[in-house]
Amino acid sequence: MEVETISLFPSPSSASVQEDTALLRWKSSLKNQNRSDSSLASWTNATAGPCLLLGILCDADLTIKGVNLTNMSVSGTLYEFPFDSLLNLTYIDMCLNNLSGSIPREIRLLTKLKYLDLSFNMLSGKIPEEFGKLGAMTRMNMSNNRLSGGIPSEIGDLSNLLNLDLLRNMWTSIPNSIKKISQLYYLDLSHNQLRQEIPPAIG
Template sequence: MMMKKAFFPSTILLLTLFSTLSHDALGSVDALLRWKASLRSHNTTILLPSWTDQSTMSGCSWYGVSCDAHGSIRRLNLSSSGLIGTLDRFSFSSFPNLTHFELSLNYFSGIIPSEISYLSNLVYLDFSSNQFSGTIPPEIGHLRKLDTLHLFDNRFISGSIPEAI
């Protein structure tokens, strides 16, 4: 007697959900690896050694990266990591679920791009004690969920804080 294998709609839904989550996670991993390639290390240690494409599919086990139960990156904390670079190659749109972004006590320079407004779920932003310059982008004021903002000890052009903030 030959048994037929049943393929239930719930299986299709689960596979579709897994495929979507994997695609999102891979997009975030790719974005972080591209950004890492633009950075340098201030000290003699290897730059973010756990950040490799061979180490994981989701990046959730990487140094400074925290994810939710679905594998979506929620927190990025690279404070005091001796990193030198800019946010020019950081793909803000690849992290729609990011709630905490911490880069304090590093050597980041240049401007904070207006694309920071893509981080619509951001609650906590700490870019303090770096070398960011230019003006504070008014787009930070569009981050409606933002509760804590630390930008002190940078090289922003003197002037007023944007009214939207």
């Protein structure tokens, strides 16, 4: 008599396999992440799919919804991060790491993103104008980095933003368009290099 084998874990779909491959590609671009003592050492070519990877958060349908790599000594850049493969992300927390380089323009693809925390890293350059595409965002924390230049006017397009923390960077100006974020109740721009007057409209 043939006995049917029942798996406690559903087989990953082709989409899950692609997501898994994309995440592993990003891991391979990071510094020291292939060492056995690495925080992401568990990220391997396992057949169980990406939802069992450390720090990857999925819903009941095994759709990746979040990435939580807080304080995991991740060292490298976001250049190879698979934005185009994780279009359903609503949550990203990579604070307290060693991420460097600029923020890729491809972040605009994450139109469902609500929470973004990249604080306490070494990110540099400007916030890309494409941030204006992230209209679902409610909380963004980019504090304690090396971001510079003027805050892009497109930030005013984040109409659902409630909390914006840009503390301890090298910002030089605040756009007047910030007045468009009518629901904003927390804003921190302290310890920067602001050279222009604060827009009266911020009141």
